[in-house]
Amino acid sequence: MTHPPRPPLLPPHQSAGSGRPVLLLAPAATRSAVWLLHQVPALSAAGYRALTFEHRGATAEFVPEGPVRFAELVTDAARVIQDVAGEPCHLVGSSLGALVAQRLAALRPDLVSSVTLLATRARTPLFTAALVKSVAQAARSGSVPADYAAASTMSQLFAPATLLDDRFAREWLDLMTLSPVQGEGAARQYLATLSVDEWAHELPGIDCPALVVGFPHDVLMPPELVREVADAIEGARYEEVAGCGHFGFLERPDEVNALLLDFLAKASLPH
Template sequence: MLGRVRALQFRSRGATLRYDATGHGDPIVLVHGLSGSSRWWRHNVPALSGTHRVYVLDLAGYGQARRQRSLGVRAAADLIAAWLDHLDLRNVTLIGHSLGGHISMHVAARRPERVRVLVLACASGLLRDRLYRVALHLPRAVLTGRVTFVPRILADAARSGPLNLWRSTRDLLKDSVQDLLPGLTARTLVIWGGRDALVPPSLGRALAAAIPGARYEEIPRAGHVVMVDAPGEFNALVLDFLREGT
């Protein structure tokens, strides 16, 4: 039987994906957002791994993979898709936060035969703004979330470095998922923080409306890092959605 494994890696075309895995059952894959890391899911993994095999990724340029150059949205999606093929993961629940949700939509479009469920948490796929304006929203986005999580946000951002953060932000603002949304076939749950100051809830509602059959859920007191601000509500929404699909 599979147990807990840590600090594994997968390389493809010169890029490295780092990941940990724990639990048993159909796979759940967690993809962090901009300036994030696998540590951002620590309040979610225990609940999700009770019934699933949970893979927690560190994108190139972040977390355990921080010594690399960050990839663009579509290159990161290509790497994750190749990793899914490498492990031959099927019946995947792909959960992405912010930039990770943006990437996850591309992965679901590339591997519909592998991704059965898609969970988008405050995903950036429809965000359109100038880079400096997004930067201006960052202090408010941090302060509307869980204050005790601020040191982790700052530490992971510092480890990633300003160049990786700039490259990733510039690329996500240039990339739109609008055209691929109607073709997504995975059962989709869209979860948003009602106090998200970085990616407004109006974009979450628009995202859910554009994906066939998608469900939209909003957690009123949560901010942008919704799975940290309200982990109990977030975990319950995900697990209930998964049970409904069995």
């Protein structure tokens, strides 16, 4: 006896503010609460409805069986737009979230008003693939000492000058030691990003307004890779925020938010 396919799961989600909806998509192995620090308050204050949700694998309650396939991450985002927002959304994604946003914009233009892509890429160089696989293996094994894992992860996420700020460093060392990046869900998210090379050819099909932002000290998504995405999307606006690493939206939130709000204001105008 065959069973009908199960309907797509609705990811855990939150909403703040009112107005035109903006869906924020988090990096790999990162809870959606990361947007609550700076971006959700800024968007809400500017008159937008900020929506956040958990990628499958981000919580123990939302790790469906089998590998996390990239298409499923895109489907999850589409379901939040359809079932929660109820209308097309401006998409804001960082890292894994940016990859999901750019593919959703290519596949479902009817759901996307604009895309803002932070620290993204359209191909996977050899070293990037090796790094992704090694981080996934470490997350899966759970055997890496917590203090080493915290320091190593921070060196990949933040600019060297930022890590010289002892207060900043202490807060993040404490946070990442208490909540290490580990588990099958995190590993699957990282590995899902390796599929980007299979669908990068879709990027020229994105025809909504696009803002692409690189960070000069990003070792995971160097600006050279980020700019390639901007070059592939006709009319995309490319910006770099100085003094930032991979998580530039946390290091220089005022600068990133200013770029985002300026872009959204223009993208919301009638065309």
